Amino acid sequence: MLAGGRGTRLRPLTHTSAKQLVPVANRPVLFYGLDAICEAGITDVGIVIGDTGNEVRAAVGDGSRFGLDVTYIPQQAPLGLAHCVLIAKDFLGDDDFIVYLGDNFLIGGISNLLQEFRADGYTAQLLLSKVAEPQLYGVAELGRDGRIIRLQEKPALPRSDLAIVGVYAFSAAIHEAVRAIEPSARGELEITDAVQWLIDQGHRVHSHIVTGYWKDTGRLQDILECNRILLEKVEADLAGVVAGRSEIDGRVVVHPDAVIEDSVLRGPIVIGAGSKVVRSYVGPFTSIADDCVIEDAEIEYSIVLGGSTIQGVPRIEYSLIGRDVEVTRAVHAPNAHRLMVGDHSKVQLRI
Structure with missing residues:
Protein backbone atom coordinates (compact mmCIF):
# COMPACT_ATOMS: atom_id res chain seq x y z
CA MET A 1 0.00 0.00 0.00
CA LEU A 231 -23.37 9.19 0.27
CA GLU A 232 -25.77 7.73 -2.29
CA LYS A 233 -25.48 4.47 -0.35
CA VAL A 234 -26.04 5.71 3.22
CA GLU A 235 -29.16 4.88 5.20
CA ALA A 236 -30.86 7.52 7.35
CA ASP A 237 -29.75 7.42 11.00
CA LEU A 238 -30.76 10.38 13.15
CA ALA A 239 -28.97 9.32 16.32
CA GLY A 240 -28.02 12.81 17.48
CA VAL A 241 -30.03 15.62 19.06
CA VAL A 242 -32.49 17.31 16.68
CA ALA A 243 -33.99 20.37 18.33
CA GLY A 244 -36.09 23.44 17.58
CA ARG A 245 -37.77 23.96 14.23
CA SER A 246 -35.51 21.65 12.27
CA GLU A 247 -36.50 20.03 8.98
CA ILE A 248 -34.75 16.88 7.82
CA ASP A 249 -35.41 15.17 4.49
CA GLY A 250 -33.79 12.21 2.76
CA ARG A 251 -30.92 10.00 3.90
CA VAL A 252 -29.29 11.95 6.69
CA VAL A 253 -26.81 10.44 9.15
CA VAL A 254 -26.29 12.36 12.39
CA HIS A 255 -23.79 10.98 14.93
CA PRO A 256 -25.16 10.41 18.47
CA ASP A 257 -22.93 13.21 19.80
CA ALA A 258 -23.97 15.75 17.14
CA VAL A 259 -26.59 18.50 17.57
CA ILE A 260 -28.97 19.91 14.96
CA GLU A 261 -30.90 23.02 15.95
CA ASP A 262 -33.35 25.15 13.92
CA SER A 263 -31.80 23.92 10.68
CA VAL A 264 -32.75 22.38 7.34
CA LEU A 265 -30.91 19.23 6.24
CA ARG A 266 -31.46 17.70 2.80
CA GLY A 267 -29.80 14.31 2.37
CA PRO A 268 -27.76 12.45 1.60
CA ILE A 269 -25.56 13.94 4.33
CA VAL A 270 -23.30 12.68 7.12
CA ILE A 271 -22.55 14.74 10.22
CA GLY A 272 -19.81 13.61 12.58
CA ALA A 273 -19.40 13.38 16.35
CA GLY A 274 -19.44 16.59 18.34
CA SER A 275 -20.55 18.74 15.41
CA LYS A 276 -23.28 21.37 15.67
CA VAL A 277 -25.52 22.71 12.94
CA VAL A 278 -27.42 25.79 14.10
CA ARG A 279 -29.83 27.93 12.06
CA SER A 280 -28.28 26.63 8.87
CA TYR A 281 -28.99 24.78 5.64
CA VAL A 282 -26.94 21.71 4.75
CA GLY A 283 -27.68 20.43 1.26
CA PRO A 284 -27.18 17.11 -0.53
CA PHE A 285 -23.83 15.33 -0.84
CA THR A 286 -22.20 17.08 2.08
CA SER A 287 -19.94 15.43 4.68
CA ILE A 288 -19.26 17.30 7.89
CA ALA A 289 -16.56 15.69 10.04
CA ASP A 290 -16.17 15.66 13.82
CA ASP A 291 -16.25 18.76 16.05
CA CYS A 292 -17.39 21.22 13.38
CA VAL A 293 -19.73 24.18 13.80
CA ILE A 294 -22.06 25.27 11.00
CA GLU A 295 -23.96 28.33 12.21
CA ASP A 296 -26.13 30.79 10.26
CA ALA A 297 -24.69 29.36 7.07
CA GLU A 298 -25.54 27.41 3.92
CA ILE A 299 -23.42 24.61 2.45
CA GLU A 300 -24.00 21.97 -0.21
CA TYR A 301 -22.01 19.37 -2.21
CA SER A 302 -18.95 19.87 -0.02
CA ILE A 303 -16.61 18.20 2.46
CA VAL A 304 -15.73 19.85 5.77
CA LEU A 305 -12.87 18.34 7.77
CA GLY A 306 -12.64 18.13 11.55
CA GLY A 307 -12.67 21.09 13.90
CA SER A 308 -13.76 23.69 11.33
CA THR A 309 -16.25 26.52 11.77
CA ILE A 310 -18.47 28.07 9.10
CA GLN A 311 -20.39 31.00 10.47
CA GLY A 312 -22.57 33.68 8.89
CA VAL A 313 -21.77 32.67 5.31
CA PRO A 314 -24.73 32.74 2.90
CA ARG A 315 -23.68 30.01 0.44
CA ILE A 316 -20.83 27.52 0.03
CA GLU A 317 -20.88 24.73 -2.54
CA TYR A 318 -18.47 22.43 -4.41
CA SER A 319 -15.84 23.00 -1.73
CA LEU A 320 -13.27 21.09 0.33
CA ILE A 321 -12.55 22.79 3.65
CA GLY A 322 -9.59 21.60 5.69
CA ARG A 323 -9.11 20.93 9.39
CA ASP A 324 -9.50 23.67 12.02
CA VAL A 325 -10.54 26.24 9.42
CA GLU A 326 -12.63 29.33 10.17
CA VAL A 327 -14.90 30.67 7.45
CA THR A 328 -16.79 33.74 8.66
CA ARG A 329 -18.52 36.81 7.34
CA ALA A 330 -16.86 40.23 7.61
CA VAL A 331 -19.53 42.35 9.26
CA HIS A 332 -17.87 45.71 9.99
CA ALA A 333 -16.05 46.28 6.73
CA PRO A 334 -16.56 47.94 3.34
CA ASN A 335 -17.87 45.89 0.44
CA ALA A 336 -14.62 44.02 -0.02
CA HIS A 337 -13.15 40.55 0.36
CA ARG A 338 -10.62 39.92 3.09
CA LEU A 339 -8.47 36.82 2.44
CA MET A 340 -5.58 34.91 3.99
CA VAL A 341 -4.86 32.20 1.42
CA GLY A 342 -1.99 29.70 1.37
CA ASP A 343 0.26 28.74 -1.54
CA HIS A 344 -1.23 26.82 -4.49
CA SER A 345 -4.78 27.65 -3.39
CA LYS A 346 -7.85 28.27 -5.55
CA VAL A 347 -10.43 30.87 -4.56
CA GLN A 348 -13.56 31.78 -6.54
CA LEU A 349 -15.41 34.97 -5.61
CA ARG A 350 -18.77 36.11 -6.88
CA ILE A 351 -18.30 39.69 -8.08
Whole structure:
Protein backbone atom coordinates (compact mmCIF):
# COMPACT_ATOMS: atom_id res chain seq x y z
CA MET A 1 0.00 0.00 0.00
CA LEU A 2 1.52 3.31 -1.10
CA ALA A 3 0.80 6.26 1.21
CA GLY A 4 3.64 8.65 0.45
CA GLY A 5 3.86 11.33 -2.23
CA ARG A 6 3.30 15.06 -1.92
CA GLY A 7 -0.32 15.41 -3.09
CA THR A 8 0.47 18.52 -5.15
CA ARG A 9 -2.96 18.61 -6.80
CA LEU A 10 -4.72 19.00 -3.44
CA ARG A 11 -2.52 21.76 -2.04
CA PRO A 12 -2.63 23.64 0.28
CA LEU A 13 -4.55 20.92 2.16
CA THR A 14 -1.77 18.38 1.61
CA HIS A 15 1.02 20.70 2.74
CA THR A 16 0.19 19.54 6.27
CA SER A 17 -1.86 16.38 5.76
CA ALA A 18 -1.55 13.07 3.91
CA LYS A 19 -3.63 13.05 0.72
CA GLN A 20 -4.60 9.43 1.45
CA LEU A 21 -6.29 10.57 4.67
CA VAL A 22 -8.62 13.09 3.06
CA PRO A 23 -12.06 11.74 4.02
CA VAL A 24 -14.97 10.79 1.81
CA ALA A 25 -18.23 10.20 3.67
CA ASN A 26 -16.22 11.03 6.83
CA ARG A 27 -13.75 8.17 6.35
CA PRO A 28 -10.20 8.44 4.93
CA VAL A 29 -9.76 7.22 1.35
CA LEU A 30 -6.90 4.99 2.54
CA PHE A 31 -9.25 3.01 4.77
CA TYR A 32 -11.39 1.87 1.84
CA GLY A 33 -8.28 0.43 0.18
CA LEU A 34 -7.30 -1.41 3.37
CA ASP A 35 -10.81 -2.86 3.51
CA ALA A 36 -10.49 -4.08 -0.09
CA ILE A 37 -7.15 -5.74 0.69
CA CYS A 38 -8.59 -7.55 3.69
CA GLU A 39 -11.67 -8.66 1.74
CA ALA A 40 -9.37 -10.21 -0.87
CA GLY A 41 -7.85 -12.44 1.82
CA ILE A 42 -4.54 -10.59 2.19
CA THR A 43 -3.40 -10.09 5.77
CA ASP A 44 0.25 -8.86 5.61
CA VAL A 45 0.49 -5.27 4.39
CA GLY A 46 3.51 -3.03 4.00
CA ILE A 47 2.62 0.67 3.87
CA VAL A 48 5.18 2.91 2.18
CA ILE A 49 5.16 6.29 3.93
CA GLY A 50 6.85 9.63 3.33
CA ASP A 51 6.77 13.09 4.93
CA THR A 52 3.29 12.50 6.36
CA GLY A 53 4.23 9.09 7.74
CA ASN A 54 3.49 9.96 11.37
CA GLU A 55 -0.07 10.92 10.47
CA VAL A 56 -0.58 7.68 8.54
CA ARG A 57 0.85 5.65 11.43
CA ALA A 58 -1.49 7.37 13.87
CA ALA A 59 -4.53 6.74 11.68
CA VAL A 60 -3.85 3.09 10.75
CA GLY A 61 -1.93 1.83 13.79
CA ASP A 62 -0.91 -1.81 13.63
CA GLY A 63 -3.74 -2.58 11.21
CA SER A 64 -5.59 -4.90 13.56
CA ARG A 65 -8.89 -3.03 13.32
CA PHE A 66 -8.83 -3.73 9.57
CA GLY A 67 -7.95 -7.39 10.12
CA LEU A 68 -4.40 -6.74 8.88
CA ASP A 69 -0.83 -6.95 10.14
CA VAL A 70 0.83 -3.69 9.02
CA THR A 71 4.54 -2.97 8.55
CA TYR A 72 5.66 0.59 7.75
CA ILE A 73 8.31 1.16 5.07
CA PRO A 74 9.74 4.72 5.07
CA GLN A 75 10.62 6.30 1.73
CA GLN A 76 13.03 9.20 2.14
CA ALA A 77 11.73 11.04 -0.93
CA PRO A 78 8.96 10.41 -3.50
CA LEU A 79 11.20 8.72 -6.08
CA GLY A 80 8.53 6.80 -7.98
CA LEU A 81 6.27 3.79 -7.64
CA ALA A 82 8.97 1.40 -8.85
CA HIS A 83 11.24 2.81 -6.15
CA CYS A 84 8.58 1.82 -3.60
CA VAL A 85 8.82 -1.76 -4.84
CA LEU A 86 12.62 -1.54 -4.70
CA ILE A 87 12.76 -0.46 -1.05
CA ALA A 88 10.07 -2.99 -0.05
CA LYS A 89 12.13 -6.01 -1.23
CA ASP A 90 13.03 -7.18 2.28
CA PHE A 91 9.36 -7.09 3.29
CA LEU A 92 8.13 -8.78 0.10
CA GLY A 93 10.76 -11.50 -0.27
CA ASP A 94 9.97 -13.76 -3.22
CA ASP A 95 6.20 -13.75 -2.71
CA ASP A 96 3.59 -12.62 -5.20
CA PHE A 97 2.08 -9.32 -4.08
CA ILE A 98 -0.35 -6.49 -4.82
CA VAL A 99 0.62 -2.82 -5.17
CA TYR A 100 -2.30 -0.56 -4.19
CA LEU A 101 -2.13 3.24 -4.39
CA GLY A 102 -3.62 4.59 -1.19
CA ASP A 103 -5.34 7.59 -2.80
CA ASN A 104 -7.33 5.43 -5.24
CA PHE A 105 -11.00 4.82 -4.59
CA LEU A 106 -12.36 1.55 -5.95
CA ILE A 107 -15.81 0.01 -5.63
CA GLY A 108 -15.90 -3.71 -6.32
CA GLY A 109 -12.65 -4.63 -4.60
CA ILE A 110 -9.67 -6.58 -5.92
CA SER A 111 -10.72 -10.17 -5.23
CA ASN A 112 -11.45 -10.95 -8.89
CA LEU A 113 -8.10 -9.53 -9.97
CA LEU A 114 -6.26 -11.61 -7.39
CA GLN A 115 -8.10 -14.83 -8.28
CA GLU A 116 -7.42 -14.39 -12.00
CA PHE A 117 -3.75 -13.56 -11.40
CA ARG A 118 -3.25 -16.68 -9.30
CA ALA A 119 -5.20 -18.97 -11.63
CA ASP A 120 -3.53 -17.92 -14.89
CA GLY A 121 0.05 -17.57 -13.69
CA TYR A 122 0.77 -14.11 -15.08
CA THR A 123 4.01 -12.32 -14.26
CA ALA A 124 2.03 -9.12 -13.80
CA GLN A 125 -1.57 -8.02 -14.09
CA LEU A 126 -2.78 -4.43 -14.16
CA LEU A 127 -6.20 -3.10 -13.29
CA LEU A 128 -7.46 -0.85 -16.11
CA SER A 129 -10.44 1.47 -16.53
CA LYS A 130 -11.84 3.39 -19.49
CA VAL A 131 -11.50 7.14 -19.00
CA ALA A 132 -12.55 10.27 -20.86
CA GLU A 133 -9.11 11.95 -20.64
CA PRO A 134 -6.47 9.22 -21.02
CA GLN A 135 -3.72 11.80 -21.53
CA LEU A 136 -3.87 12.47 -17.78
CA TYR A 137 -2.98 8.88 -16.87
CA GLY A 138 -0.70 6.00 -17.62
CA VAL A 139 -2.32 4.24 -20.58
CA ALA A 140 -2.24 0.59 -21.67
CA GLU A 141 -2.48 -0.72 -25.23
CA LEU A 142 -3.86 -4.25 -25.45
CA GLY A 143 -3.52 -7.14 -27.83
CA ARG A 144 -6.56 -9.13 -28.89
CA ASP A 145 -6.28 -11.62 -26.02
CA GLY A 146 -6.16 -8.92 -23.33
CA ARG A 147 -2.39 -9.08 -23.04
CA ILE A 148 -0.75 -5.68 -22.49
CA ILE A 149 1.64 -4.93 -25.34
CA ARG A 150 2.62 -1.33 -24.62
CA LEU A 151 2.37 1.29 -21.86
CA GLN A 152 2.45 5.07 -22.14
CA GLU A 153 2.86 7.52 -19.25
CA LYS A 154 0.52 10.53 -19.68
CA PRO A 155 0.84 10.53 -23.48
CA ALA A 156 -0.04 13.55 -25.62
CA LEU A 157 -1.53 11.14 -28.17
CA PRO A 158 -2.92 8.14 -26.26
CA ARG A 159 -3.09 4.80 -28.08
CA SER A 160 -6.15 3.76 -26.05
CA ASP A 161 -8.64 5.05 -23.50
CA LEU A 162 -7.63 2.46 -20.90
CA ALA A 163 -6.05 4.15 -17.89
CA ILE A 164 -3.85 2.24 -15.49
CA VAL A 165 -5.71 2.09 -12.20
CA GLY A 166 -3.44 2.23 -9.17
CA VAL A 167 -3.67 -1.52 -8.44
CA TYR A 168 -1.07 -4.01 -9.74
CA ALA A 169 -0.49 -7.72 -9.16
CA PHE A 170 3.15 -8.85 -9.47
CA SER A 171 5.25 -11.96 -9.21
CA ALA A 172 8.79 -11.75 -7.85
CA ALA A 173 10.04 -11.08 -11.40
CA ILE A 174 9.21 -7.39 -10.93
CA HIS A 175 12.22 -7.04 -8.61
CA GLU A 176 14.58 -7.62 -11.51
CA ALA A 177 12.63 -5.11 -13.57
CA VAL A 178 12.82 -2.28 -11.02
CA ARG A 179 16.59 -2.83 -10.74
CA ALA A 180 17.01 -2.78 -14.51
CA ILE A 181 15.30 0.55 -15.32
CA GLU A 182 16.70 4.08 -15.11
CA PRO A 183 15.03 7.16 -13.58
CA SER A 184 12.69 9.04 -15.89
CA ALA A 185 13.06 12.67 -16.92
CA ARG A 186 11.37 13.72 -13.68
CA GLY A 187 13.93 11.75 -11.66
CA GLU A 188 11.65 8.89 -10.64
CA LEU A 189 11.66 5.15 -11.16
CA GLU A 190 8.40 4.70 -13.05
CA ILE A 191 6.36 1.56 -12.50
CA THR A 192 5.22 1.80 -16.14
CA ASP A 193 8.87 1.51 -17.23
CA ALA A 194 9.31 -1.56 -15.04
CA VAL A 195 6.19 -3.22 -16.44
CA GLN A 196 7.27 -2.34 -19.99
CA TRP A 197 10.63 -3.99 -19.24
CA LEU A 198 8.74 -7.17 -18.31
CA ILE A 199 6.78 -6.99 -21.58
CA ASP A 200 9.94 -6.46 -23.62
CA GLN A 201 11.55 -9.46 -21.91
CA GLY A 202 8.65 -11.67 -22.99
CA HIS A 203 6.86 -11.99 -19.66
CA ARG A 204 3.10 -12.48 -19.54
CA VAL A 205 1.58 -9.14 -18.56
CA HIS A 206 -2.20 -9.10 -18.66
CA SER A 207 -5.06 -6.68 -18.13
CA HIS A 208 -8.06 -6.78 -15.82
CA ILE A 209 -10.79 -4.26 -16.65
CA VAL A 210 -12.58 -2.55 -13.76
CA THR A 211 -16.24 -3.56 -13.62
CA GLY A 212 -17.14 -1.38 -10.63
CA TYR A 213 -16.29 2.26 -9.98
CA TRP A 214 -12.80 3.73 -9.82
CA LYS A 215 -11.47 7.21 -9.23
CA ASP A 216 -8.04 8.69 -8.59
CA THR A 217 -8.83 11.13 -5.78
CA GLY A 218 -5.97 13.52 -6.51
CA ARG A 219 -8.20 16.42 -7.59
CA LEU A 220 -10.98 18.35 -5.85
CA GLN A 221 -13.66 17.27 -8.33
CA ASP A 222 -12.68 13.61 -7.89
CA ILE A 223 -12.83 13.78 -4.08
CA LEU A 224 -16.27 15.39 -4.23
CA GLU A 225 -17.53 12.82 -6.73
CA CYS A 226 -16.36 9.93 -4.54
CA ASN A 227 -18.08 11.58 -1.60
CA ARG A 228 -21.28 11.76 -3.66
CA ILE A 229 -21.04 8.10 -4.69
CA LEU A 230 -20.65 6.93 -1.09
CA LEU A 231 -23.37 9.19 0.27
CA GLU A 232 -25.77 7.73 -2.29
CA LYS A 233 -25.48 4.47 -0.35
CA VAL A 234 -26.04 5.71 3.22
CA GLU A 235 -29.16 4.88 5.20
CA ALA A 236 -30.86 7.52 7.35
CA ASP A 237 -29.75 7.42 11.00
CA LEU A 238 -30.76 10.38 13.15
CA ALA A 239 -28.97 9.32 16.32
CA GLY A 240 -28.02 12.81 17.48
CA VAL A 241 -30.03 15.62 19.06
CA VAL A 242 -32.49 17.31 16.68
CA ALA A 243 -33.99 20.37 18.33
CA GLY A 244 -36.09 23.44 17.58
CA ARG A 245 -37.77 23.96 14.23
CA SER A 246 -35.51 21.65 12.27
CA GLU A 247 -36.50 20.03 8.98
CA ILE A 248 -34.75 16.88 7.82
CA ASP A 249 -35.41 15.17 4.49
CA GLY A 250 -33.79 12.21 2.76
CA ARG A 251 -30.92 10.00 3.90
CA VAL A 252 -29.29 11.95 6.69
CA VAL A 253 -26.81 10.44 9.15
CA VAL A 254 -26.29 12.36 12.39
CA HIS A 255 -23.79 10.98 14.93
CA PRO A 256 -25.16 10.41 18.47
CA ASP A 257 -22.93 13.21 19.80
CA ALA A 258 -23.97 15.75 17.14
CA VAL A 259 -26.59 18.50 17.57
CA ILE A 260 -28.97 19.91 14.96
CA GLU A 261 -30.90 23.02 15.95
CA ASP A 262 -33.35 25.15 13.92
CA SER A 263 -31.80 23.92 10.68
CA VAL A 264 -32.75 22.38 7.34
CA LEU A 265 -30.91 19.23 6.24
CA ARG A 266 -31.46 17.70 2.80
CA GLY A 267 -29.80 14.31 2.37
CA PRO A 268 -27.76 12.45 1.60
CA ILE A 269 -25.56 13.94 4.33
CA VAL A 270 -23.30 12.68 7.12
CA ILE A 271 -22.55 14.74 10.22
CA GLY A 272 -19.81 13.61 12.58
CA ALA A 273 -19.40 13.38 16.35
CA GLY A 274 -19.44 16.59 18.34
CA SER A 275 -20.55 18.74 15.41
CA LYS A 276 -23.28 21.37 15.67
CA VAL A 277 -25.52 22.71 12.94
CA VAL A 278 -27.42 25.79 14.10
CA ARG A 279 -29.83 27.93 12.06
CA SER A 280 -28.28 26.63 8.87
CA TYR A 281 -28.99 24.78 5.64
CA VAL A 282 -26.94 21.71 4.75
CA GLY A 283 -27.68 20.43 1.26
CA PRO A 284 -27.18 17.11 -0.53
CA PHE A 285 -23.83 15.33 -0.84
CA THR A 286 -22.20 17.08 2.08
CA SER A 287 -19.94 15.43 4.68
CA ILE A 288 -19.26 17.30 7.89
CA ALA A 289 -16.56 15.69 10.04
CA ASP A 290 -16.17 15.66 13.82
CA ASP A 291 -16.25 18.76 16.05
CA CYS A 292 -17.39 21.22 13.38
CA VAL A 293 -19.73 24.18 13.80
CA ILE A 294 -22.06 25.27 11.00
CA GLU A 295 -23.96 28.33 12.21
CA ASP A 296 -26.13 30.79 10.26
CA ALA A 297 -24.69 29.36 7.07
CA GLU A 298 -25.54 27.41 3.92
CA ILE A 299 -23.42 24.61 2.45
CA GLU A 300 -24.00 21.97 -0.21
CA TYR A 301 -22.01 19.37 -2.21
CA SER A 302 -18.95 19.87 -0.02
CA ILE A 303 -16.61 18.20 2.46
CA VAL A 304 -15.73 19.85 5.77
CA LEU A 305 -12.87 18.34 7.77
CA GLY A 306 -12.64 18.13 11.55
CA GLY A 307 -12.67 21.09 13.90
CA SER A 308 -13.76 23.69 11.33
CA THR A 309 -16.25 26.52 11.77
CA ILE A 310 -18.47 28.07 9.10
CA GLN A 311 -20.39 31.00 10.47
CA GLY A 312 -22.57 33.68 8.89
CA VAL A 313 -21.77 32.67 5.31
CA PRO A 314 -24.73 32.74 2.90
CA ARG A 315 -23.68 30.01 0.44
CA ILE A 316 -20.83 27.52 0.03
CA GLU A 317 -20.88 24.73 -2.54
CA TYR A 318 -18.47 22.43 -4.41
CA SER A 319 -15.84 23.00 -1.73
CA LEU A 320 -13.27 21.09 0.33
CA ILE A 321 -12.55 22.79 3.65
CA GLY A 322 -9.59 21.60 5.69
CA ARG A 323 -9.11 20.93 9.39
CA ASP A 324 -9.50 23.67 12.02
CA VAL A 325 -10.54 26.24 9.42
CA GLU A 326 -12.63 29.33 10.17
CA VAL A 327 -14.90 30.67 7.45
CA THR A 328 -16.79 33.74 8.66
CA ARG A 329 -18.52 36.81 7.34
CA ALA A 330 -16.86 40.23 7.61
CA VAL A 331 -19.53 42.35 9.26
CA HIS A 332 -17.87 45.71 9.99
CA ALA A 333 -16.05 46.28 6.73
CA PRO A 334 -16.56 47.94 3.34
CA ASN A 335 -17.87 45.89 0.44
CA ALA A 336 -14.62 44.02 -0.02
CA HIS A 337 -13.15 40.55 0.36
CA ARG A 338 -10.62 39.92 3.09
CA LEU A 339 -8.47 36.82 2.44
CA MET A 340 -5.58 34.91 3.99
CA VAL A 341 -4.86 32.20 1.42
CA GLY A 342 -1.99 29.70 1.37
CA ASP A 343 0.26 28.74 -1.54
CA HIS A 344 -1.23 26.82 -4.49
CA SER A 345 -4.78 27.65 -3.39
CA LYS A 346 -7.85 28.27 -5.55
CA VAL A 347 -10.43 30.87 -4.56
CA GLN A 348 -13.56 31.78 -6.54
CA LEU A 349 -15.41 34.97 -5.61
CA ARG A 350 -18.77 36.11 -6.88
CA ILE A 351 -18.30 39.69 -8.08
